[in-house]
Amino acid sequence: DADVTQTPRNRITKTGKRIMLECSQTKGHDRMYWYRQDPGLGLRLIYYSFDVKDINKGEISDGYSVSRQAQAKFSLSLESAIPNQTALYFCATSDAGTSTDTQYFGPGTRLTVL
Amino acid sequence: EDQVTQSPEALRLQEGESSSLNCSYTVSGLRGLFWYRQDPGKGPEFLFTLYSAGEEKEKERLKATLTKKESFLHITAPKPEDSATYLCAVNSGNTPLVFGKGTRLSVIA
Numbered sequence: 001d002a003d004v005t006q007t008p009r010n011r012i013t014k015t016g017k018r019i020m021l022e023c024s025q026t027k028g029h030d031r032m033y034w035y036r037q038d039p040g041l042g043l044r045l046i047y048y049s050f051d052v053k054d055i056n057k058g059e060i061s062d063g064y065s066v067s068r069q070a071q072a073k074f075s076l077s078l079e080s081a082i083p084n085q086t087a088l089y090f091c092a093t094s095d096a097g098t099s100t101d102t103q104y105f106g107p108g109t110r111l112t113v114l
Numbered sequence: 115e116d117q118v119t120q121s122p123e124a125l126r127l128q129e130g131e132s133s134s135l136n137c138s139y140t141v142s143g144l145r146g147l148f149w150y151r152q153d154p155g156k157g158p159e160f161l162f163t164l165y166s167a168g169e170e171k172e173k174e175r176l177k178a179t180l181t182k183k184e185s186f187l188h189i190t191a192p193k194p195e196d197s198a199t200y201l202c203a204v205n206s207g208n209t210p211l212v213f214g215k216g217t218r219l220s221v222i223a
Contacts, residue, residue, distance in 0.1 A: 004157075033210060042215035043158075043201070058210070090157050100146035100165070101205050105157035 003027045004106035006091050012112045019078040021109050023091030032074040033092040033103065034058075034066060036085075043090070049074055050096065081113040116141045116206050120214035127192055127221050135187040135217045137202030147185050148211065149178050150201040158201055192221045 004025045013019050023032065034046040035058075045058030047066040055066060063085065067075045078085055088110055092103040117140045127133055139147065146165055150158035162171045164180040171178050175196060177188045187200055199218045203211040 040215070043213045045210055048210050088155070092157075100148075100163050101211070102146070102148065102160060102163055103203075103211055104160060105150075107157050108155065110155070 004091060004093055004104055006089075006106040006109050008109060009107065010110045012114065013081055014114050015082055017081050017113075019081050019111065021076045021078075021089055021091075021111070023074045023076070023106060025072050025091075025093045025106075027093055027095070027104065028071075029093035029095045029104075030071060031094040031096055031101070032068065033094075034064075034074065034076045035090045035092065036060070036087040037090060037108075038087050046076065046089075078111075078113075081111075083113045086111060086113045116204055116209075116212040118202055118204055118212050118214035120200075120202050120217050122217060123215070124218040125220070127189075127219070129193055129221055129223050130191050132188070132190045132192070134189070135200055135219070137185040137187070137214055138183060139185070139202075139204045141204050141206040141212075143206050144204060145207060146205040147180055148203040148205070149176075149185070149187055150203065152199045152201055152216070154199075161200075189219070192219075194221045194223050197221045 007022045033048040035043045049068045065077045091106040094101045094103045119138045121136045146163045149161040152158040162178045167182045199216040201216045203213040
């Protein structure tokens with residue numbers, strides 16, 4: 001079984017709809033992250049959480065919100081989806097107990113907003 | 115502000131033609147430099163972490179090296195299955211990794 005799972009893997013929705021992307025991990029890591037990836041722009045950090053009570057904005061948080069329901073679960077919401085939020089979304093985890101904080105990524109969710 | 119620049123943006127090689135990818139970085143205090151491999155439509159896969167200048171790590175046809183300003187990912191005698199985007203990232207402290215935009219490698223048989 002994969003250590004980091006994301007659901008759904010693919011989603012097509014319409015402008016204005018509320019969307020939730022979910023991430024679960026079995027690695028026992030305390031840190032979790034949400035990124036989006038667009039062609040030519042690389043990975044951009046949306047939000048990150050260093051523990052259940054800690055939520056931080058990343059580079060591009062506008063239009064997004066997150067919820068850290070448990071150590072193993074981190075959800076990303078688009079309150080009112082718009083077409084320029086069409087992208088690949090990745091969840092990642094890391095272990096604060098290590099010196100380098102290596103991130104491990106999930107398989108991604110491909111989101112299309114029409 | 116930490117910055118990572120990767121070059122070239124894209125590289126096309128013949129099978130067996132060795133080459134190197136570059137990752138230049140500016141960071142206040144390097145705690146680790148990371149290389150990832152990403153296949154199209156998939157999540158990045160961790161390859162290496164380098165901690166200090168002079169360090170080298172190898173995995174199959176890949177060797178990563180580190181200086182105080184840049185890292186190289188050397189690919190020796192590449193095969194078509196090495197085709198992917200290679201991402202570089204740096205960690206400077208208690209903040210998330212900063213990623214470069216990647217180098218898209220194509221190896222032609």
